[in-house]
Amino acid sequence: MAQSHKFQDMVEMGEGLVAFINSSLLEPMRQVKDEHLALFDQHLETKEIVTQIVKDVTQIEERAGQMLVDMEEEKTSRERELDSLEEQLRQATAKSQMSDSELQFLQRELESLRNTEHELQTLQSEVDEDTTVVIPSAIYVAQLYHHITKIKWEYDTPPNVLKGVHYGADLATPINIDTSTRSRSDVSDQLWGFVSTEW
Structure with a gap:
């Protein structure tokens, strides 16, 4: 009887719970x-x-890693190029070493060239300031030849000897030509050989 009552209570409680839910x-x-x-x-x-x-x-x-690898390869390549250039520079320096007398000669010639350039600049300034000054044509032609050929002539030589110095881009070359032993065409060809064709 007690079990039946308990079951009934459970049923009622379940129904109540369902209803509540x-x-x-x-x-x-x-x-x-x-x-x-x-x-x-x-x-x-x-x-x-x-x-x-x-x-x-x-x-x-991944992209950053690849970029880093590429940059390292580029750096290595540049270092190899730099090493190669340094070696070339050492070789060129060894080949181009001059004696003290040659160096002094070139320094004197360079100083002379600077003085001449300064004189030309002064002359040009004077011409620009005063257009009424007339430069004699012989001086103008000589300056024009010097400007084009880069040759500085020595004028205290015998009549049959041409002496001077050609100031090239990298090297000053002395000129000493005996015109009595060569044709005018040969002399002209040799002199025109100093003139650069690059403008």
Whole structure:
């Protein structure tokens, strides 16, 4: 009899519980379920975003690593080029060493050339300032020849000897020609050989 009563109590309690759930907890449970689904969707979306970020970071790291490798290769290549250039410079320096007398001669000639250039600049300034000054044509032609040929002549030589110095881009070359033993054409060809064709 006691068991029957207990069973009846359980049935009533179950019915009451079902009624209570149906009446009062159904809506909150639906809300919890909806919130849970929304949270799950947000979790999936966040997971996709994080996955994409990880992929992007991985790609960036790979590109940065490749750039670093390329830069190291470029650096190594540049270092090899620098070593080669330094070796070429050492060889060129060894080949181009001059004796003290040659160096002094070139320094004197350079100083003379600078003085001449200064004189020409002064003369040009005077011409620019006063256009009424007339330069004699012989001086003008001599200066023009000197400017084109880069040859400085010595004028205290015998009539049949041409002496001077040609100031090339890299080297000053002495000129000493005996015109009595050579044709005018040969002399002219040799002198024109000093003139640069680069403008």
